[in-house]
Each structure stands twice: as C-alpha cells, then as structure tokens.
Amino acid sequence: MFIARRFFSVSRLLSSKVAVIGAGPSGFYTSLNLLRDKDPDLQVDMFEKNPCPFGLVRYGVAPDHPEVKNCQDRFQDTREDARFQYFGNVSIGSDLKLKELYDNYDAVVYAYGSSLENKLGIPGEEDHPAIINSRAFVGWYNGDPEYKDLDPPLDKVKSVVIIGNGNVAIDLARVLLAPINDHWKGTDITDHALAMLNLSTVNKVTIVARRGFLESKFTNKEFKELLELYKEGVHFGGWPEQKFATLNDMTLGRVDKRRLSLVNKYIGIASQQNEDSGSKEWFLDYLKSPIGFKVDPENSELLREIIFRESSITIEKIEGQDHKYKYKSKIEPTNEFSSIECQLVIPSIGYKCKPLAEFKELGIPFDDKRGVIPNVDGQVQGKEDSYCVGWIANGSRGNINSAVMTSALLADIIQEGLKSSNKEGRSVIESLLTERKVQVVNWEDWMKIEQYERTLGEQKGKIMDKVTDYNRMLEICKENLS
Ligand SMILES: Cc1cc2nc3c(=O)[nH]c(=O)nc-3n(C[C@H](O)[C@H](O)[C@H](O)COP(=O)(O)OP(=O)(O)OC[C@H]3O[C@@H](n4cnc5c(N)ncnc54)[C@H](O)[C@@H]3O)c2cc1C
Structure with missing residues (x-):
C-alpha cells in the first residue's frame, strides 16, 4: 500500500x-x-x-x-x-x-x-522619538539595516514602559536591563547597540498589559529567564497583586499555576535582597490601556509619563465543552485613570x-x-x-x-x-x-557574507559581527575573499 x-x-x-x-x-x-x-x-x-x-x-x-x-x-x-x-x-x-x-x-x-507592526492608536504615537516600536528596537540591536541608525536615547532614560506582555516584551526587558559585559559577551548583538547599552541609565522597566494576569502572553520559560536575572542584579519589583488576590484560592490549570507560583517565589526572593544588592528593577502591570502621554517639558525628545485608563476584572469559572472548568476574565474599562513616569515607551503589541x-x-x-x-x-x-x-x-x-x-x-x-x-x-x-x-x-554568495561576518566576529570575540548595510552585503558577494 x-x-x-x-x-x-x-x-x-x-x-x-x-x-x-x-x-x-x-x-x-x-x-x-x-x-x-x-x-x-x-x-x-x-x-x-x-x-x-x-x-x-x-x-x-x-x-x-x-x-x-x-x-x-x-x-x-x-x-x-x-x-x-x-x-x-x-x-x-x-x-x-x-x-x-x-x-x-x-x-x-x-x-x-x-x-508591519500593530499601533497603540494614541495621538502622537507615530511622531514622538521616545515612542519606539518593538520592531524597530529589536531590529536595532539585531543589526537590521533598516533600524541601524535608530539610536534610542537610553543614556537619558531611567524608566521605560513596554506595552504588551508577550515574549518579545520579555526580550526587550532583558536587553534593557541585563548587565553589559557578562550577559552579552560573545553574542552577535551589534556593536552600536552594545555601545549605547553601555551608556544606558535605564534602571526601571514596567511591562504593562491591557488584560489580566491569566491572559499574560509570555511563556513561563521566558518569564523565568527574566526572573532569574536577579542573580545578575536585576530584580523583579512586583505586580498588582491586590487586583488578582482571588487567584490564590482558585484551582488553576498547570500553566497558570506555574506562572503564579513563579511570581510568588521571586517576589519572595526580591524581598530578601538587601537594598544595595542591585539597582535595576522590573515590574509587571495589568488592566491598563494607554490613552496618551505627556512630553518632558525640559527635553521634548523624551516623555514625562504615559497615561492609562484602568479596567476592572471579574474572573468567572466556566465549564468547557470537555466538562473541565476554566476561568474566563471579564474585563471592562472604568472611569479611573493612572500614569507611569517614564521617558521612553516601547509598544510591543504584535507584528502585522x-x-x-x-x-x-x-x-x-x-x-x-x-x-x-x-x-x-x-x-x-x-x-x-x-x-x-x-x-x-x-x-x-x-x-x-x-x-x-x-x-x-x-x-x-x-x-x-x-x-x-x-x-x-x-x-x-x-x-x-x-x-x-x-x-x-545565491547561496554561495550568502556563504561569503556569512563567512565575512564570522571572520569579523572572531576578531572581536563574538559569534559573528553582522553587516548592517545591504549594499555592503552585495559588495562582499563580488569580492574575492581569502
Ligand atoms: C523579536 C522576536 C523574537 C523572537 N524570538 C523567538 C525565540 O526566541 N524563539 C522562537 O522559537 N521564536 C521566536 N520568535 C518567533 C519567530 O521569529 C517566528 O515564529 C518566525 O520567524 C516566523 O517565521 P516566518 O517564516 O513566518 O516569517 P519571517 O521569519 O518573518 O520570514 C519571512 C521572510 O520573508 C521575507 N519577505 C517579506 N516580504 C517579501 C517579499 N515581498 N519578497 C520576498 N521575500 C519577502 C522577509 O524578508 C523574511 O526574511 C521571535 C519573534 C520576534 C519578532
């Protein structure tokens, strides 16, 4: 047959x-x-x-x-x-x-x-230099020629808000906070990103989502990787626990249960650290929809704060078709508003x-x-x-x-x-x-570019040093490399 x-x-x-x-x-x-x-x-x-x-x-x-x-x-x-x-x-x-x-x-x-990338849909988002979409930011540290000149002003920023809480947001937080020398040594992060991260004054990152904790988009593996950065002096500062107090009494599924236990464990670790063991912190926040931002009056290139409309949440227990119980969050906008002080916002709400x-x-x-x-x-x-x-x-x-x-x-x-x-x-x-x-x-040409990147990388003690200019790549294809 x-x-x-x-x-x-x-x-x-x-x-x-x-x-x-x-x-x-x-x-x-x-x-x-x-x-x-x-x-x-x-x-x-x-x-x-x-x-x-x-x-x-x-x-x-x-x-x-x-x-x-x-x-x-x-x-x-x-x-x-x-x-x-x-x-x-x-x-x-x-x-x-x-x-x-x-x-x-x-x-x-x-x-x-x-x-393309999804937009927040708030006024001024497209024009302000301190609102940098994750696509551009990621392209910048990864050597995408389109974003090599982005030059995010990390040397003037203390607090960054990332909107959206998928794994890309977790990557961004790691890039913004991980210590330079140990963490990035040998990787293919671009030299221009490393130089700016070296000057970075960022010491606080807040990852904000519109929905609730159970709807968090990040996976537990990536979440744990970020939590573990406490060993490198980057601490989990907390989350709006009071909004989700009922979760502790619920019989959650395996993934949610693990996520909650990670939060509780690492909050515990953070509380045991003495104050000066690390100066960088990151936070999770939920139930907040961005509606606008205020520009820093002293430096119009930076922000002063981002403003949110708060949502309320009711978590219902429902029986699925498989007769198993699941939790469903009902999220509704309220008339309450809040803000987070920050100089830079990175929307990370998906590619399009x-x-x-x-x-x-x-x-x-x-x-x-x-x-x-x-x-x-x-x-x-x-x-x-x-x-x-x-x-x-x-x-x-x-x-x-x-x-x-x-x-x-x-x-x-x-x-x-x-x-x-x-x-x-x-x-x-x-x-x-x-x-x-x-x-x-063709593939032979690409092998030449790759070989060029690896040779340059070897000289600098990293896996490879990416060429960040397409025209340069095309030139390399024509060169006789030995
Ligand atoms: C920031 C970030 C971090 C990620 N990290 C991880 C991770 O750690 N682990 C993991 O498993 N996944 C990760 N992912 C997800 C993973 O990258 C995607 O699942 C995967 O790349 C999607 O593959 P794709 O082939 O559909 O699209 P792509 O990888 O986007 O490839 C599409 C290709 O098509 C080309 N193209 C576009 N238009 C044209 C055209 N008109 N003509 C010819 N070519 C064209 C593009 O240049 C591109 O090379 C990450 C994603 C992002 C954004």
Missing part, C-alpha cells in the same frame, strides 16, 4: 516547480520537507527580498538565545540539493511580479511573514502582515482584520495552486517550533496537489532577473 501511494505521489511530481516567497523559518522548513521527496525533477526556488536569509531568526530572535538560531545550520542542508535554489535580494512585487511566479511555477508558497500588491488582481484572498491569508492547513482558500505558512498564515504568533510542525503538514498537502506541467521555472526567472539587472544573491 505504502509503495503504491509513494509511486503515485512521485509520478505526479514530475517536473513540478514550487516557488517559495520568504526565507524565514517557515519557508525553509517547508522547502526542506518538500525536498525529502526524491523526485529528481522537482524544483524548489526560494525568493527573499533581503540579500540575507533567515527572516526573524536573524533580525528578531534575541542575541542571548543563540540556541534558537541554531536552526540556521539545519537550513544549510538545502545547499546540498541542486533542486533547491536561493534567490536572495529578489523582492516579489518589485523585482519580480507575483504573476510571473504563477506563470512559471506549479505552486506558490507564501512564507513572507510580517512587515499585509497582502502583496497583486493579490486582488490575481484573486488571492486576504483577511485584513486578522492580517492573514485565509487558509485551511496552509492551503489558500479558493486557490488550488497557492499555499501559505508561518506568520502570514497564522498571524504574528507562533514560534519556530510551530513552523517546524505546520511546514511538515503543508509539504504533504502541497505534494498531494502538485501537478506536473511544462512551466519553465527558474530558467525564465533567471533571464528576467538578468534583463532587469537585479544582483541576485
């Missing part, structure tokens, strides 16, 4: 050509899974707008999480396979039209992630995906509200030859492990649906790009 099914699948794959848009983890894991099929005529071509691959693994994941970035090594496996080709520095929508992919490939996989320009014309659906391509298990709704995976398929949540799982399932679905055809695939695409004088970065 297995042999017959396998033969059927392989025969349908003859001369099948797949275009993958985006070289983040979702695009790579999907490609690797497709390449597991041994069909010699399969082509998987990956298009990435940046010269460098890896998406948010390179420009999102925190420098002190090198183990997470190890998936990049796994992605190198694609280069062993001639059926795979990397087209770096090729943006779909500008260097190549989406229609040109449909004309030349049998299937198109959207794996292009998110390129957008449709490509030709979607309407080509009949590719897009759900603007959710910021995703509507799909069933990655099969784009109403488009047989189109698939999506990762953040563009599910919204800006999910970690790299979820990309591993969904891409394996998606590769099976793609293989089932793939038809062989006479489409030309990469030969036509290469001619089009040559005609348009696009400097395509």
Whole structure:
C-alpha cells in the first residue's frame, strides 16, 4: 500500500516547480520537507527580498538565545540539493511580479511573514522619538539595516514602559536591563547597540498589559529567564497583586499555576535582597490601556509619563465543552485613570502582515482584520495552486517550533496537489532577473557574507559581527575573499 501511494505521489511530481516567497523559518522548513521527496525533477526556488536569509531568526530572535538560531545550520542542508535554489535580494512585487511566479511555477508558497507592526492608536504615537516600536528596537540591536541608525536615547532614560506582555516584551526587558559585559559577551548583538547599552541609565522597566494576569502572553520559560536575572542584579519589583488576590484560592490549570507560583517565589526572593544588592528593577502591570502621554517639558525628545485608563476584572469559572472548568476574565474599562513616569515607551503589541500588491488582481484572498491569508492547513482558500505558512498564515504568533510542525503538514498537502506541467521555472526567472539587472544573491554568495561576518566576529570575540548595510552585503558577494 505504502509503495503504491509513494509511486503515485512521485509520478505526479514530475517536473513540478514550487516557488517559495520568504526565507524565514517557515519557508525553509517547508522547502526542506518538500525536498525529502526524491523526485529528481522537482524544483524548489526560494525568493527573499533581503540579500540575507533567515527572516526573524536573524533580525528578531534575541542575541542571548543563540540556541534558537541554531536552526540556521539545519537550513544549510538545502545547499546540498541542486533542486533547491536561493534567490536572495529578489523582492516579489518589485523585482519580480507575483504573476510571473504563477506563470512559471506549479505552486506558490507564501512564507513572507510580517512587515508591519500593530499601533497603540494614541495621538502622537507615530511622531514622538521616545515612542519606539518593538520592531524597530529589536531590529536595532539585531543589526537590521533598516533600524541601524535608530539610536534610542537610553543614556537619558531611567524608566521605560513596554506595552504588551508577550515574549518579545520579555526580550526587550532583558536587553534593557541585563548587565553589559557578562550577559552579552560573545553574542552577535551589534556593536552600536552594545555601545549605547553601555551608556544606558535605564534602571526601571514596567511591562504593562491591557488584560489580566491569566491572559499574560509570555511563556513561563521566558518569564523565568527574566526572573532569574536577579542573580545578575536585576530584580523583579512586583505586580498588582491586590487586583488578582482571588487567584490564590482558585484551582488553576498547570500553566497558570506555574506562572503564579513563579511570581510568588521571586517576589519572595526580591524581598530578601538587601537594598544595595542591585539597582535595576522590573515590574509587571495589568488592566491598563494607554490613552496618551505627556512630553518632558525640559527635553521634548523624551516623555514625562504615559497615561492609562484602568479596567476592572471579574474572573468567572466556566465549564468547557470537555466538562473541565476554566476561568474566563471579564474585563471592562472604568472611569479611573493612572500614569507611569517614564521617558521612553516601547509598544510591543504584535507584528502585522499585509497582502502583496497583486493579490486582488490575481484573486488571492486576504483577511485584513486578522492580517492573514485565509487558509485551511496552509492551503489558500479558493486557490488550488497557492499555499501559505508561518506568520502570514497564522498571524504574528507562533514560534519556530510551530513552523517546524505546520511546514511538515503543508509539504504533504502541497505534494498531494502538485501537478506536473511544462512551466519553465527558474530558467525564465533567471533571464528576467538578468534583463532587469537585479544582483541576485545565491547561496554561495550568502556563504561569503556569512563567512565575512564570522571572520569579523572572531576578531572581536563574538559569534559573528553582522553587516548592517545591504549594499555592503552585495559588495562582499563580488569580492574575492581569502
Ligand atoms: C523579536 C522576536 C523574537 C523572537 N524570538 C523567538 C525565540 O526566541 N524563539 C522562537 O522559537 N521564536 C521566536 N520568535 C518567533 C519567530 O521569529 C517566528 O515564529 C518566525 O520567524 C516566523 O517565521 P516566518 O517564516 O513566518 O516569517 P519571517 O521569519 O518573518 O520570514 C519571512 C521572510 O520573508 C521575507 N519577505 C517579506 N516580504 C517579501 C517579499 N515581498 N519578497 C520576498 N521575500 C519577502 C522577509 O524578508 C523574511 O526574511 C521571535 C519573534 C520576534 C519578532
């Protein structure tokens, strides 16, 4: 049975050509899974707008999480396979039209992630230099060329408020507070970020969420990592315990119970520290919606405070369909207001995906509200030859492990649906790009850039020293490096 099914699948794959848009983890894991099929005529071509691959693994994941970035090594496996080709520095929508992919490939996989960030929606948010979105801040310390000149004024700031409490907020707090020398030594954090963090006067970070404790978005692993920084002189200062007093009497699920016990344990540890054992503190706060901010009258580049509308919470016990009891929070805005003194605000309320320009014309659906391509298990709704995976398929949540799982399932679905055809695939695409004088970065070129970054890093005693200029990357591809 297995042999017959396998033969059927392989025969349908003859001369099948797949275009993958985006070289983040979702695009790579999907490609690797497709390449597991041994069909010699399969082509998987990956298009990435940046010269460098890896998406948010390179420009999102925190420098002190090198183990997470190890998936990049796994992605190198694609280069062993001639059926795979990397087209770096090729943006779909500008260097190549989406229609040109449909004309030349049998299937198109959207794996292009998110390129926007959610906004707070408060007046002045877009213009004030001391309101810096997490996307920019993260890009700045991770060497994203778009944000290398951000230069956040950390040398003039004491208190930072982070709005949103997902794992990105936890990363930000760690970056802002962890001691410079020990914590970041050897990592690939950029030199410009390290230089500014060295001058930083930040000693208080407050992570604020609109909803309640049970709705906290961070995972316990990342939360504990931040709590453990007390060993490096960074203390958990507390949370609005009185708002959630009833939680201690509730029979919570495993994850919530663990989260509550972590809070109680580390509050205890903080209370045992003597006053001068550390001067940096961080806090959790809840049930606060930002409505405005006040600018520092003495330095208009900084803030004086951020203002919130308070919400009330009622936690109800409800019986789920599985007959197990769960808690549901009812959160309502009140007429009470509060503020937190701070000089810098970092909104971290999620990234946002957008449709490509030709979607309407080509009949590719897009759900603007959710910021995703509507799909069933990655099969784009109403488009047989189109698939999506990762953040563009599910919204800006999910970690790299979820990309591993969904891409394996998606590769099976793609293989089932793939038809062989006479489409030309990469030969036509290469001619089009040559005609348009696009400097395509292939995998060998990328290896040169990577080698350059590693060599420079070695000289500085770090894993790598990222090139923070795309033009410089393109120059390196042409250089004869020894
Ligand atoms: C700050 C931050 C920290 C994180 N830390 C962790 C962590 O520690 N552990 C973990 O497991 N997960 C972490 N994540 C989540 C993880 O990064 C994502 O789950 C994952 O990167 C999503 O993969 P993706 O392939 O869907 O999108 P992306 O990684 O965003 O990749 C999309 C790629 O598509 C490219 N692209 C976009 N438009 C085009 C176009 N028009 N043409 C061609 N290419 C295009 C982009 O340049 C990008 O390279 C973090 C996320 C963030 C934001």
